[in-house]
Amino acid sequence: SYELTQPPSLSVSPGQTARISCSGDALPKKYAYWYQQKSGQAPVLVIYEDRKRPSGIPERFSGSNSGAVATLSISGAQVEDEADYYCFSTDFSANQVFGGGTKLTVL
């Protein structure tokens, strides 16, 4: 079955740029999406179609997709950005899948 691979954890200091990767064989042909999930809450969409931001999402969140790796970047990470982040995409058989998630620590 199709898999999206993310690093389990990432730690940055406040004000630094956090970059979370997501690798998958179909990503050169399929969009990547990114979700933020804080403890005890439902996920929130932060990036769609590789690089678009939904309304209400701060400009410090950005996305890219090149080759077989999609990347979520948080420029000037803030303590409030501490959360689990999941990538999401589709394989060539229309099966949708989440990455394993990355726990971002900002301290």
Place this chain on the structure above:
Amino acid sequence: QVQLVQSGTEVKKPGASVKVSCKASGYTFSSHYIHWVRQAPGQGLEWMGIINPSGGITNYAQKFQGRVTMTRDTSTSTVNMELSNLRSEDTAVYYCGRDGLLGSSGYIHYWGQGTLVTVSS
């Protein structure tokens, strides 16, 4: 505004079935697919499948085929997810989510609040 309101907490015994409902409002029900996702305690998100409320056509993740059934009721703008033959590993929070695309399957833009299902003898 788009709202997805899910049914409440469930406690089930192994081997039983559970049905979780998701009532949609704030948009045209038939125009957007509905996804189901679950999250076991301390674990990541797992995509279970999707239903097109317009015709009722479904696509289930291979892992759940044979055990999951997704249905819709257009008269109440409600989508249901039934999971059968429950085991302890099915203990999780179950989320419904509305697709962001019009008339096709792409991604989850709006999420329900989640429903905790506990499977225990």
